[in-house]
Amino acid sequence: MKYLKNERGMTLVIVLLTITVFSVLGLAVMGASVNNVKQVKKAETDIQTVDAAEMGVQYYNTLLKDFFHQQIALKKSEIKTLIQNDYVNKVPLTDDKIEEYEKKLGEKLIQAFNSSPLFPAFGTALSKDIDTPTKTYFKIKNLSPSPLCPTCNTTAKETVEQIEFSYESFGHTNQQPEKKLTGKFVFTFSIDKSEIKEKLIPAQNHDYTTLIPKPTNVSPCSSEAFGNGNNGRDVFDTVNCSYNQLISVEKPSEITDSILVFDKGVQFIKQLNKGIEDSTLYITGVPGTTTLFNKQVNGIHNSKILVKGNAQFETVNQGIHNSTIVVVGNAKFGDGQDKLKKLEHSSIYVIGNADMTDIDFTQFSTTAKICVKGTITGDSSLYNYPIYSESYNKVKFDEKCSLGIIQDGDKTIDISDQFMDWAEEIKPIVSYN
Structure with missing residues (x-):
């Protein structure tokens, strides 16, 4: 009976130890859960931020494509007039001359872009809000100093010429660290010599x-x-x-x-x-x-x-x-x-x-x-x-x-509407940083 009396209180100790163990485990589980929630939320925020940067790339490239498509349609008449004037001045229409016209066209397109709102002299090209409550938006910054036409200055007979430049799209969400994507824009164009033909014309007489x-x-x-x-x-x-x-x-x-x-x-x-x-x-x-x-x-x-x-x-x-x-x-x-x-x-x-x-x-x-x-x-x-x-x-x-x-020399030049080709579908090259 005396031995049994010495074991009094052991049950209480065991209960207390059990409570302590479960409390520690519960706190550990709660801590892990909270941490997991934070990690998931951070991952979601990172994804949203990257998505915002990707939206910037897609949006900017759509604007670029529309701009160059409109500009080349406008410059088309200028190049056509240039070719016609050269013909009147008896300038031969050689392959080298076609290259010269393409170079001139490239210069005109670059000049038009450099003076447009899509290519500011300083600062951000554009910024657009995506979702106000989460403060999600993108900015297009750090464009190349100027678009380049690397093929326009070559003597090799290129099938097409191309204008290219790079830029960066920054995505922002809830004041988290921004995500940056680098895009490279490429626009191709060419002049088809076969669509420029000489033809005879009759002397004008309507009597x-x-x-x-x-x-x-x-x-x-x-x-x-x-x-x-x-x-x-x-x-x-x-x-x-x-x-x-x-x-x-x-x-x-x-x-x-x-x-x-x-x-x-x-x-x-x-x-x-x-x-x-x-x-x-x-x-x-x-x-x-x-x-x-x-x-x-x-x-x-x-x-x-x-x-x-x-x-x-x-x-x-x-x-x-x-x-x-x-x-x-x-x-x-x-x-x-x-x-x-x-x-x-x-x-x-x-x-x-x-x-x-x-x-x-x-x-x-x-x-x-x-x-x-x-x-x-x-x-x-x-x-x-x-x-x-x-x-x-x-x-x-x-x-x-x-x-x-028709007499000798009664000739003119006929330039079809298809004498100029350009790429209407532009796929950006994107790298993630």
């Missing part, structure tokens, strides 16, 4: 009256010049003569194998139901009147018609074939539902304005053309056909409608 000279050695027409056809209709068949008064042909039937001069104008009141064939009509209109080919003209074939003054062709049912028409004034083709239909192996020249509202363009052949020195009224789609207007596109008009003969 279309020379196409149909006034007939000579024709006798005055008598009233008997009107032959009687079927049903009392008027027929010009193998008639060569000249009228000196305004003529109204009341019931025209046909004009065949004839040379007719109308010095005071003519109007065909009703339809020429057999058309005009193998004939020449030289018409000098009276001021204030219009030479009128009324209603249906059933075809104009192998003929020449010159009208000095205004003219209207209301309807040509069977079309115009192998013929030339010159109007030294304004012209109207068609009248409402009546249309000029079919034009092939023929040319129409109008020195004034032309109303083409009522033309059936679907039947126009590529062997035909209409040249108008003035303006054209009609659907905008008419320029999809062989129709040329000096007021719409003078270069095309001169090319297609000049009567001049």
